[in-house]
Amino acid sequence: MPSGRYIDPMSIWSYANPVKFLTLSARVQPVLWAAALLSIGIGLAWGFFGTPDDARQGSTVKIIYLHVPAALMAINAWFMMLVASLIWLIRRHHVSALAAKAAAPVGVVMTLIALVTGAIWGQPMWGTWWAWDPRLTSFLILFLFYLGYIALWEAVEDPDTAADLTSVLCLVGSVFAVLSRYAVQFWNQGLHQGTSVPVATGGRTVADVFFYPLVLCMVGFALLFVALVFTRTSTEIRLRRAAALRARAVREV
Amino acid sequence: MKALLLRDLRLALRAGGGFGLALAFFLIVIVLVPFAIGPDPELLRAVAPGVLWLGALLACLLSLDRLLALDFEDGTLELLATAPLPLEGALTIKALAHWLTTGLPLVIVSSVLGVMLGLPSAGYLWVVVSLGLGTPALSVIGTFGAALTVGVKRGGLLMSLLVLPLYVPTLIFGAEAARRGALGLDATTPLLMLAGITCGVVACMPFASAAVLRMGLR
Amino acid sequence: MPELGKYAYEVMSAYAASLVLLSVLVLWTLGSSKRARETLAQAEKEAGRDG
Numbered sequence: 343m344p345s346g347r348y349i350d351p352m353s354i355w356s357y358a359n360p361v362k363f364l365t366l367s368a369r370v371q372p373v374l375w376a377a378a379l380l381s382i383g384i385g386l387a388w389g390f391f392g393t394p395d396d397a398r399q400g401s402t403v404k405i406i407y408l409h410v411p412a413a414l415m416a417i418n419a420w421f422m423m424l425v426a427s428l429i430w431l432i433r434r435h436h437v438s439a440l441a442a443k444a445a446a447p448v449g450v451v452m453t454l455i456a457l458v459t460g461a462i463w464g465q466p467m468w469g470t471w472w473a474w475d476p477r478l479t480s481f482l483i484l485f486l487f488y489l490g491y492i493a494l495w496e497a498v499e500d501p502d503t504a505a506d507l508t509s510v511l512c513l514v515g516s517v518f519a520v521l522s523r524y525a526v527q528f529w530n531q532g533l534h535q536g537t538s539v540p541v542a543t544g545g546r547t548v549a550d551v552f553f554y555p556l557v558l559c560m561v562g563f564a565l566l567f568v569a570l571v572f573t574r575t576s577t578e579i580r581l582r583r584a585a586a587l588r589a590r591a592v593r594e595v
Numbered sequence: 596m597k598a599l600l601l602r603d604l605r606l607a608l609r610a611g612g613g614f615g616l617a618l619a620f621f622l623i624v625i626v627l628v629p630f631a632i633g634p635d636p637e638l639l640r641a642v643a644p645g646v647l648w649l650g651a652l653l654a655c656l657l658s659l660d661r662l663l664a665l666d667f668e669d670g671t672l673e674l675l676a677t678a679p680l681p682l683e684g685a686l687t688i689k690a691l692a693h694w695l696t697t698g699l700p701l702v703i704v705s706s707v708l709g710v711m712l713g714l715p716s717a718g719y720l721w722v723v724v725s726l727g728l729g730t731p732a733l734s735v736i737g738t739f740g741a742a743l744t745v746g747v748k749r750g751g752l753l754m755s756l757l758v759l760p761l762y763v764p765t766l767i768f769g770a771e772a773a774r775r776g777a778l779g780l781d782a783t784t785p786l787l788m789l790a791g792i793t794c795g796v797v798a799c800m801p802f803a804s805a806a807v808l809r810m811g812l813r
Numbered sequence: 814m815p816e817l818g819k820y821a822y823e824v825m826s827a828y829a830a831s832l833v834l835l836s837v838l839v840l841w842t843l844g845s846s847k848r849a850r851e852t853l854a855q856a857e858k859e860a861g862r863d864g
Contacts, residue, residue, distance in 0.1 A: 390828070401817040404824050408831040451838045455831045462827040466820055486760040493756055497747045506810040507743055511757065514739065514803050518761045521792070525764040528788070529771060570838065573846050580849040584856035591860055 360579045363437045367572045374569035382562030389555035396552075405463045406548070407556055411563035412455035416484065419449030419567060423491075424516050427509035437575065439505035440582070442512065443495055444574030448567055450488045457481055476526045483522050487515045501582065596680060596688050603692035606665075617654040617697045618704055624650040625708045636713050643712035644773035647722055650708075651701045652733060652766055656758060658697045659737040660744075660751040662689060663808075667745050676812050682805040690731075690738040690801070698730030714777060721776020725789060729769035732793040735800045736761050742808040765792055 389407035396403035426442035429435055460478065461471045472478065494511055498504035548556060628646050629639060666672045675685045706723050714722065740758035744750030772785035817824050 386828075395818065400820045401824050402820045404817075405827045408827060412831070447841075448838065451834050455834050458830050458834070459827045462823050462830070466823050483760055483763055486756075490757040490760060493753055494743065497744070497750065497753050503746070503810055503813065507807055510803055510807045510810070511743060514761070514800075518764065521764040522760075522767075525767040525788075528785070529767045566835075566839075570842050573842050577842070577846045577849040580853040584849070584853040587853075587856040587860045591856075 359435065359437055360583070364576055364579060367576045371569065371572050371576075374565055374572060378562055378565035378569045380562075381558055381565060385555050385558035385562050389552075389559065393551050393555060399467060402463055402466055403552065405459050406552065407559045409456060409459040409463060410556060411560040412452045412459065413481070414560055415563045415567050416449055416452040416456050416481065418564070419445050419452060420484065420487070420512075420516070420519070422571070423449070423512050427512040430505055431509050431513075436505075436582075437579065439509065440578040441571060441575045442509070443505070444578055445567075445571050446488055446492050446495070448570045448574070450485070450492065452563075452567070453481060453485045453488060457485065474530055476523075476530055479526045479530070480519075480523045483526070484519060487519055491515065596684060599675075599680070599685060599688050600692055603689060604695060607692065607696040617658040618700050620657055621650050621654040621701055621704060622708065624653060625711060628712065640713045640715060640777075643709060643714040644718055644722055644777045645770050646712060647705050647709060647714070648726070648729075648766060648770040648773060651698075651705060651726055651730065652762055654701055655697055655730065655733045655737060656755060656762075658693070659741050659758065660754060662693050662738060663741040663745045664750075672745070672808070673812060676809060682808060683801040686738055686742065686804045686808065687735075687797075687801045690734045690804075693738070694731050694734040698726075698734055702726045702730060715779075717779050718773065718777030721782055721786075722773045725769045725772040725776070725782075725786060728786065728789050728793055729765050732765045732789075732796045733762060735796050735804075736765070739800050739804040739807070742804040742811065745808060746811040765789065765796075768792060 386407055390404055393404070395401045423442040423445050426438045426445070430439040430442065457478075460481075464473065465471050491508055491511055494508050495504055498507055625646065628642070628650075632638060632642070663672060666675070676682055678685070702723055705726055706719050709719055709722055737758055740754045740761070743757060744754040747753060768785045768789040772782045772789055775782040775785065
């Protein structure tokens, strides 16, 4: 990572923060990746090989180790983008805007995993791949918000304007996502069971045998998300820097 | 502000201004529905409130890209952004003009088109009231979408992708109110929720629209 | 291999689909990271030569 220490006082990259971020990111990435892969690997293997079938749901209960962590991270990824967007709008911190950009595709994939595993799970349990259930519908809407957010990043050419516009879209989108959540709940009562790990009440609706590997998987997915965001943000920073260097070279010629 | 409103209305009403296109689109959508799902009167009656809402929403969406794009091309937006009139106010006026030239005619026409879909007579009032309450929200949210994509070349499709998810709560409560009304059920709750969304959106969205428009014009 | 009973197909396809999606995401991320490093190294070399 010697390139990370290159500071040219004349370039637009005279901000210390991206450089610091790259150094930090290079240091923590190996640890994060290893921890993420280890905990997901152990958690999934434990869940897949080491837990009994559920009395009612049979072996399909094993899908929970993918479905719940993915759904959790799908929402948390949007929340992280919201915080990063706010930081960008208030502090004009470039790394923050790029981190929000970097998190969006991860959120899309998490939402997709939650939807796909949910459909596969719903087929034998409810007799249908898809139901217009509030939770399912909310996730579909969240998916659309992610797509719009990414499309707006792609469409706007000037990077700072793109960061501004997508940040406001993220803020407005969050309000409307919450509104949609309640609108959808009003519109249709659901098949989906309540939350598996209600944090607010401290209780849980999952038996211990399933719960421990599930927690390990949730930790693993969270670590994987953080590792992915670190790597992707570094990628974005490097690309921006390369573009800035090129632009400067063109100006000087 | 009044001058701006009158100017926008005049531009919209002038030939080629796009007035009437949204209405024609609405009409065509409603005509196509029986072709798509069959002429069974029972079926049409059941889907009529939802189809009217969906048609009005799409017609509204269709006319949005003219809302700011024309003013952006000829530089009017730059002037508005630097004018003493706050941009928030200017955008509210533009949304109002959009509603007067698109939303309001759609509301009036919807009651006529309801006949073609065999809407039960109890439903007319509810369809018109729910559309009347909901379409201002569509115009205001649409202004935000138009402001987001104003600098983007060929931003029409992108704007649809951005605006449609934002329309979800309005559509749900609006169509639910119309559906319940048509079935003779109590439609007060969704109607109140719809009115709440419209009020909230009209109060808050112009600030977001003006903010993104300033960012886009910079 | 645990006995998955009559839902073997569902469970296996859920795991397969998720792992495929995750590995596509991870490989894409690592690939673009590698490309960005190369692009930046190239750009710095050019900048160093010209400047």
